[in-house]
Structures are given as structure tokens and as C-alpha cells.
Amino acid sequence: MGTALQAVALTKWFGEGDARTLAVNRVSFEASFGEILYIVGPSGSGKTTLLSMISGILRPNEGQVLVEGRDLWNQSDDAIAEFRLGKVGFVFQDYHLFPRLTTAENVAIPLILKQVPWDEALTRAQAFLEVVGLADKGLLPPLKLSGGEQQRVAIARAIASEPDILIFDEPTASLDGDTGRKIVSFVKEHILNAQRCIVIVTHDSRIFEYADRIMNMEDGRLTGIANGGLHEI
Amino acid sequence: MSRVAVPGILKIAFKLLVNDRGKFAALLVGILFAVFLMIMMTSMFAGILKRSSATVLNVGARVWIMDPAVNNVASSIPMPDYVLDAARSIPGVKYAVPLYSSVALVKLHGGTYQAATVIGLDDASLYGRPELLQGNIQDIYGENAFLVVKDAEFSKLGNPGLGSEFEINDHRGKIVGIAHVATSGLFGIPTLYTTYSRAVSYIPSMRFTAAFILVEPKSAADIPRIQQAVARLGYQALTEAQFVQKVSDFYIYQTGLGTNVLLMTIISFAVGLSISAQTFYTFILENLEKFGALKAIGAKGRELILMILFQATFTALTAYGLGVGLATLLMTVARLRLPDYAAEITYLNLALAFVMVLIIAAISSLIGIRKVIRIEPFDIFRG
Ligand SMILES: Nc1ncnc2c1ncn2[C@@H]1O[C@H](COP(=O)(O)OP(=O)(O)OP(=O)(O)O)[C@@H](O)[C@H]1O
Ligand SMILES: [Mg+2]
Numbered sequence: 001m002g003t004a005l006q007a008v009a010l011t012k013w014f015g016e017g018d019a020r021t022l023a024v025n026r027v028s029f030e031a032s033f034g035e036i037l038y039i040v041g042p043s044g045s046g047k048t049t050l051l052s053m054i055s056g057i058l059r060p061n062e063g064q065v066l067v068e069g070r071d072l073w074n075q076s077d078d079a080i081a082e083f084r085l086g087k088v089g090f091v092f093q094d095y096h097l098f099p100r101l102t103t104a105e106n107v108a109i110p111l112i113l114k115q116v117p118w119d120e121a122l123t124r125a126q127a128f129l130e131v132v133g134l135a136d137k138g139l140l141p142p143l144k145l146s147g148g149e150q151q152r153v154a155i156a157r158a159i160a161s162e163p164d165i166l167i168f169d170e171p172t173a174s175l176d177g178d179t180g181r182k183i184v185s186f187v188k189e190h191i192l193n194a195q196r197c198i199v200i201v202t203h204d205s206r207i208f209e210y211a212d213r214i215m216n217m218e219d220g221r222l223t224g225i226a227n228g229g230l231h232e233i
Numbered sequence: 234m235s236r237v238a239v240p241g242i243l244k245i246a247f248k249l250l251v252n253d254r255g256k257f258a259a260l261l262v263g264i265l266f267a268v269f270l271m272i273m274m275t276s277m278f279a280g281i282l283k284r285s286s287a288t289v290l291n292v293g294a295r296v297w298i299m300d301p302a303v304n305n306v307a308s309s310i311p312m313p314d315y316v317l318d319a320a321r322s323i324p325g326v327k328y329a330v331p332l333y334s335s336v337a338l339v340k341l342h343g344g345t346y347q348a349a350t351v352i353g354l355d356d357a358s359l360y361g362r363p364e365l366l367q368g369n370i371q372d373i374y375g376e377n378a379f380l381v382v383k384d385a386e387f388s389k390l391g392n393p394g395l396g397s398e399f400e401i402n403d404h405r406g407k408i409v410g411i412a413h414v415a416t417s418g419l420f421g422i423p424t425l426y427t428t429y430s431r432a433v434s435y436i437p438s439m440r441f442t443a444a445f446i447l448v449e450p451k452s453a454a455d456i457p458r459i460q461q462a463v464a465r466l467g468y469q470a471l472t473e474a475q476f477v478q479k480v481s482d483f484y485i486y487q488t489g490l491g492t493n494v495l496l497m498t499i500i501s502f503a504v505g506l507s508i509s510a511q512t513f514y515t516f517i518l519e520n521l522e523k524f525g526a527l528k529a530i531g532a533k534g535r536e537l538i539l540m541i542l543f544q545a546t547f548t549a550l551t552a553y554g555l556g557v558g559l560a561t562l563l564m565t566v567a568r569l570r571l572p573d574y575a576a577e578i579t580y581l582n583l584a585l586a587f588v589m590v591l592i593i594a595a596i597s598s599l600i601g602i603r604k605v606i607r608i609e610p611f612d613i614f615r616g
Contacts, residue, residue, distance in 0.1 A: 048615050057529055058611040078533060085531025093616045096526035100252035101245070112241035113532050121241070157530075169614065 004165055004197035005054055006030045010063035012049050023049040025220035026063070031165070034194045036187075036210060038228065039201045041217035047201040048169055050217070054199070055167045056084045085113055089158030093170045095150050097142040103153050104129060104138035110161035128156040131190060148179040155183075159191060166191065168200040177206055184210045239539065242532070246540035249520060250547065256519075259512045261552045264593055267505020268556025268586050271498050275582040276564065278494040280575035284419035285484050286477040288334065288352065291414040292361035294447035296459060297476050298329075301469040304483040307350075307420060309334050309444035316468055320446050323462040325455025330355035331443035333432040336422070340400040341391050349390070350424045351401075353432025360447055363426060368395055368410030373428055380410040380426040384417045385571075401425075404435045419575075502589050509552075510597045513545060517601035524605045525613035534606055541601045549594035553587060 012024040024046040031037050031054075039047045052058035054065050056072055065072040072083060084090075089110075097106045107125035112118065126138050132152040134145075142150055151171065158166055168187075172180030184200075184207045192198055200211070208214065211228030251257055283290070288306040289297070298320055300310035320329040333353025338346050354362055354373075362370060363382060372378055379401075381393055390399070397408045406425075418424060427435075433442045448470065450456050456472060463470035471479060485491030517524075524537055560578065567574045 052611050052614055057614055081531050081533050083531075084529065088531075090529055090614075092526060092529075092614065096522060096613065098249065098523050100249050105245070105248065109245065109527070110530055112245060113527075113530065113536070115241065118241055118244055161531075169616075 002033045004031045004033050004067075006064075006066040007050075007054055008064040008066065010050065010053050010060050010065065012046075012053060012058065012060050022220050024053065024060075027217075027220075027222045028063075029215060029222060029225070031197045031199055033164070033197050034192070035212040036192060036198045036200060036228070038208065038211040038214040039199065039217060040203065040208075040214055041223075043203075045217040046220040047217055051167055051169055051199065051201050055088045055090065055165070056080045085110060086161060087164050089161060089163035089166045091151070091154045091158045091166070091168045091171055093173055095142075095154040097150060097153055097157075099141060099143050101141070102139050103134065103142055103145065106142060106153060107156045107160050109157060114161060125156070125160060128160050129153070131159070132156045132186075147175055148183060151175060151179075151183055152186075155187065155191065164196060166196060166198045168198070168202075170202055170204075171200060172202065172204045172207055180204060181207055242536050242540055243543050246543045247547065249523075249540075250516075250544045253516065256512060256516050257548070260509055260516070260548045261555065263508030263512055264505055264549055264552030264590060265556045265559065266508070267501050267593065268553050268590060269559050270501030270505075271586045271589060272557060272560040272578060272582055273563070273576065274494055274497045274501065275585060276560065276576040276578045278490070279579045279582060280577040281419060281490065282481045282484060283577060284417060284575055286480045287414070287416040287418040288350075289473060289476050289480065290416045291363060292332065292352075292447065294332075294361055294445075294449070294473065296448035296450060296456060296470050296472055298446035298448060298463050298468055298470045299444075299476075301467075303469075304487065305480050306334065307336070311439055311441035312443050312446065312468065313441045314443070316466060317443055317446055319466055320448060320463065323459050325451050325458050327449045327451045328358070328360075329446050329448045330358050330360045331429055332361060332445040332447050333429050333442060334444040335432070335436055335438075337401055337425075337436045339390065339406070339423075339425075342399070343391075347389050348422045349401075350418065350420070350422055351432055351436060352424065352426050353429040354426060355447075356428045356430050359428075360449075363412035363414050366411045366413050368408075370410065372409035373426070375407075375409055377405045377407045378409040378427065378431075379406045380412045381408050382412045382414050382424040382426070384414065384424070386418075386421060386423040390423050402435055402437065406435075417575075498585075502592075505589070506593050506596060509548075509593050510600060513548070513597035514600050514604075516544075517541065517604055521604060521608060522613055525608040525610055528608060529610035529613055537605050538602050541598050541605060545594040545598035545601070549590045549597075553590045556586065557583065 008028050009026045010024055011026050013020050013022045015021060027050055039050060041047055049058065053060045059073055104122055104125045107128050108121040111121035111124055129135055129138050132155055134149060134152055137145060142153055145153065171183060188210045208228060214226050214228050215222060216224045285305060300312060303310055317329060317331055320326060335351055336348055337351045339349045340346055354360065366383060373380060381390060393408045395408060399406045412426065448459060450459055460470040527537065564576050
């Protein structure tokens with residue numbers, strides 16, 4: 001298994017002086033291709049902040065994110081935007097689908113940003129909708145779909161640019177337990193592959209069984225890494 | 234590295250805008266309203282200005298000599314006869330003729346009185362004569378002969394025909410011709426034409442009688458010299474365009490007309506701007522998270538700016554087209570019902586409204602862009 005990305009002593013604080021909160025404190029870890037890595041921990045422990053730094057969304061105050069041997073945050077803003085577009089797929093907690101576009105158009109957005117011509121982007125988007133089992137929903141607006149279906153549209157959009165790294169923040173937070181489990185097991189079976197690394201932030205212990213490794217955070221620090229499955233952590 | 238995904242993102246921008254039907258309609262209506270008001274206002278103004286110079290345009294002389302204090306055609310100041318003689322002897326003058334212009338009371342058959350503009354044409358040349366719809370121009374030399382202009386005020390003389398008779402200052406008058414003119418007057422009274430000498434003898438006059446002296450120069454190059462020579466006499470020689478300008482300036486600056494129209498135009502602009510800027514702002518706000526998500530996914534700042542500029546410009550231009558169309562339609566209908574409807578759309582009106590619409594689009598998109606540029610994808614990510 002190759003290394004997908006490496007975080008080195010990542011540190012992020014917000015505010016200055018007395019108001020300063022250390023959200024992430026010297027966190028180092030590696031994520032590998034072919035694995036599902038969980039980040040768990042209490043609310044406010046810095047999980048989202050950490051996720052944002054490794055995915056090119058939030059600039060760290062200190063430390064590095066190494067991808068393909070290069071320091072991500074040492075590059076230009078345009079290069080970082082390219083990284084987000086080409087290498088990373090995001091599944092946001094509230095999906096952030098465009099209600100005024102069709103489901104297929106939503107999925108096509110990363111392709112359109114990559115300058116794939118409109119018709120081809122839509123054809124490819126339709127194929128990704130098939131991957132997530134929504135082949136017949138392409139022309140509907142996303143709000144006509146159920147929560148779990150919208151989640152799958154968000155996944156289809158995240159994988160449309162065929163990213164190396166997939167990032168999920170609380171993917172099951174707004175789904176009922178059953179649907180949540182189904183989604184993650186589906187991701188493990190159909191979305192994960194040997195060239196891809198998936199990082200999931202979650203509170204939801206019902207989906208721990210799908211993790212390969214589970215990182216535990218507390219107060220901005222990494223307090224332990226355990227193997228996944230049904231182990232206690 | 235400088236990838237900008239045109240035209241795909243524009244298509245997305247278009248769909249985001251147009252698929253939000255309610256908001257898009259509100260945006261269109263706001264701008265359309267402003268464009269419509271502005272065009273109606275300035276067209277009415279343009280029409281009135283054109284009419285205020287109706288006599289100047291209808292007579293069609295190339296150079297007009299007048300008292301410098303004259304600022305509109307209705308209130309002329311007669312000039313002594315030596316001015317005419319002096320004008321004729323200025324080098325470069327091909328010929329110069331007097332024009333009589335005054336208002337007289339006409340007594341109609343039923344005994345009612347009606348004011349009318351009387352224009353007296355030089356007896357020898359009839360320079361400035363109107364185009365006749367009926368009758369023969371030579372009949373103007375006949376006894377008591379007058380031409381009547383068939384415009385919207387025509388009916389105020391009881392729709393006279395050839396041979397109709399009336400009284401003018403205790404003289405008999407007889408219609409020998411019915412004329413057509415290009416531009417109707419502003420003052421709402423009918424217009425009669427006769428010869429200069431008959432006008433002078435029928436209508437009580439001051440010592441001097443020539444309201445204007447019409448000059449045909451030998452060539453356009455002679456005009457400045459003629460103007461200088463006339464100025465030395467203490468009078469003013471203006472080309473047709475300059476005279477029209479002078480009359481317009483009078484109505485714009487000396488009467489409240491210009492200020493009022495300007496005010497109304499500014500108000501319609503302000504109303505349109507605030508409605509559309511506000512609606513556009515809410516539109517951006519409602520889509521702000523989505524723009525943030527686009528940024529997170531990897532859209533660059535300038536791609537988002539392009540989307541917003543496109544949305545604002547597209548809305549503005551569509552509304553402009555609709556506004557111009559609506560104004561044109563309304564004026565066409567109005568003209569069918571009121572043959573003498575004054576409003577007139579000029580290129581200047583259209584250009585003004587266009588500039589206004591561009592400003593509305595620019596300000597609206599600026600507000601949106603400031604907002605979108607400031608979104609942090611991290612905040613979207615945190616939810
Ligand atoms: N933009 C910000 N400004 C100030 N403080 C912030 C900001 N973002 C995060 N923080 C602080 O950083 C710390 C970590 O926040 P973060 O969102 O990463 O926690 P989390 O582990 O994802 O929590 P949760 O499980 O509730 O989502 C918190 O104390 C939070 O208040
Ligand atoms: Mg979080």
C-alpha cells in the first residue's frame with residue numbers, strides 16, 4: 001500500500017493572544033491507498049480542522065501536508081485549487097447540492113470545472129450516478145430525492161473527478177442508523193479501491209466496523225491509532 | 234495554471250439564475266421598470282424639445298437672423314427693416330428674406346374665437362413654404378388667402394376645407410390650401426400660413442415687422458463670415474441646428490422642464506437600482522453556501538466572479554431589451570390613439586438607459602462579488 005498523504009506536525013490555531021484556541025496541535029499521521037481511515041473524537045477536538053488542512057481547504061499555521069512528495073501548502077493558491085479539484089473529493093455534511101440544477105448536473109460540476117465539455121460531462125456524470133445506484137434520477141432536482149439518495153449524489157459528485165483522496169465529514173449525521181450503515185458499507189465495497197484513500201470524520205460508532213484504522217483525537221492532539229473493525233478503542 | 238472553465242461555468246451560472254424563476258422575474262421586473270420609466274421620461278422630453286423647435290424645422294432655412302434676446306420661436310422680437318437690407322449685402326449671402334411669425338385670434342363661423350400661429354412667407358420667394366396636401370401654392374397670392382396646416386390642432390379651426398372662410402382681426406380669411414408639416418408644434422394651437430405682406434397688413438404690428446430673416450448662404454463656408462457680420466449689426470445669425478439647440482436650452486434650463494425630467498430620471502434609476510441590487514444581493518446570499526461549496530470543490534475566485542458578472546449582465550441586458558420593447562409598444566399604441574403624441578425614442582434615450590442598466594449590473598455584481606470572494610470554504614465545510 002502506497003502513501004496517499006502524510007501530515008507532519010500539523011498545527012492550527014484560531015484567534016490571537018488570550019483569545020487564541022489551539023484547534024490542532026502537532027498532529028502527524030499517514031494515510032495509505034486502499035484504506036478507510038476514521039478520525040473520531042469529542043466535539044471541538046479539531047477533527048474538521050484537521051480534515052480541512054489535509055484536503056487543501058484550510059492553511060495550517062505550522063507543519064506540512066506531503067502529497068506525492070511535495071508540500072501542498074507550499075504551492076500557489078491556483079495550484080491548491082487544482083489539488084482540491086483533481087486529487088480530492090469532498091462529501092460535505094449537508095451535501096451542498098445545487099437545488100436549481102438536476103442531479104446529473106450537480107454530479108457533473110467537478111468535470112465542468114475541469115473543462116470537460118458540457119455534454120460529455122453529463123454523460124460521465126450519468127455513469128457515476130449508476131455507480132451509486134441512482135441511474136434513473138439524473139434528471140430530477142436533488143430535493144426530490146431522499147436524504148440517503150442525496151448523500152449518494154454527493155458521493156457521485158465527489159468521485160466524478162476520480163480523486164485519489166475522498167474526504168467525508170460526518171457522512172451519517174443526518175441519516176438514520178440503517179441508511180448510514182448502508183452508505184458506508186456501499187462506500188467500502190464500491191468506492192474504495194487500491195488507488196484511493198478515504199478519510200472519514202465521524203461520531204457514529206455504528207459505522208466503526210467499516211474502518212481500517214481509527215485515529216482518536218482529543219483537544220487538538222492525536223491520542224491514538226487503532227485498527228478498525230469491531231475493536232474497542 | 235490559469236485554467237478558467239468558460240463556457241461550462243457560464244452555463245451553470247445561467248441555470249442557477251434562470252431556474253430560480255421567482256427571483257429572476259423579480260430581478261427582470263426591477264430593471265425593466267427602471268428602463269421603461271427612464272425611456273418614457275426622456276422620450277417625452279425629446280419629443281417636447283423637438284416640437285418646441287417645430288417652426289424652425291418646418292421652415293427649414295439654413296441660417297436664421299434674430300434679435301439676440303430671442304430664445305424660442307413663439308416669442309419673437311421684430312427687427313427693423315435695415316437689418317434685412319444689411320443682411321442682403323453681406324458677402325456670401327445668396328439671398329435673404331423676412332419671415333413673419335405671430336399669434337392672432339381667429340373668429341370661426343359659430344362665433345367662437347381660436348388663437349392661431351400665423352406665419353408670413355416672403356411674397357416673392359415663399360421661402361419656407363410647407364408641402365401642400367390640397368390646393369395650389371399660387372393661390373396664396375389670391376384675395377384673403379391662407380394655408381392651414383393639417384395637424385392635431387386642425388380640428389380647432391372646425392376642420393376647414395378648401396374655400397372655408399373665417400375672420401381674422403376683422404379681416405376676412407379664406408383657406409386656399411391644406412398643408413402638411415413634418416413636426417407638430419408644442420403650443421396646442423393651429424397654424425396658418427400666408428404671405429408676409431398680408432400678415433403685416435391683417436395683424437396689428439409694432440413698428441418693425443420681420444420676426445426672423447432667413448438666409449441662404451452661397452456655401453457652408455460662408456456661414457461663419459455671415460455670422461460675424463450679423464453680430465457686428467448687433468443681431469444674431471444661427472444655423473438651423475444652433476437655433477434648435479438654443480430653443481432646447483431654453484426649455485431645458487430656463488423652464489423647469491429639464492430639471493423635472495432629470496429628477497424623474499434619477500428617481501427611476503435609483504428605484505430600479507435599489508430593487509435590482511437588493512434582489513440580486515438576496516439571490517447571491519441564498520446561493521452563498523453553494524458558491525462556497527464550488528470554491529471548496531476547486532473553483533477559482535475568478536471563475537466565481539465570472540459567474541456573477543455573467544448573471545448580472547445577462548439579467549440587465551434581458552431587462553433592457555424588455556424595457557425598450559415595452560416602451561416602444563406603449564408609444565406605438567399611444568400614437569395610434571393620439572395622432573399627435575409627442576414622445577419620441579432617440580438613440581440618446583436608448584444609450585442613456587443602456588448606460589444606466591450597465592451601472593445597475595455593475596453595482597449589483599460588485600456587491601455579490603465582494604460577498605462571494607470573502608467566503609471561506611472552511612466555513613462551508615464546518616457547516
Ligand atoms: N473559524 C474558527 N474560529 C475560531 N475558532 C474556531 C474556528 N474553527 C474552529 N474553531 C475552534 O477550533 C476547535 C476545533 O474545531 P473543529 O470544528 O475542528 O472541531 P470538531 O472536532 O470538528 O468538532 P465537531 O465534532 O463538533 O464537529 C474548536 O474549539 C472550535 O471552536
Ligand atoms: Mg467537525
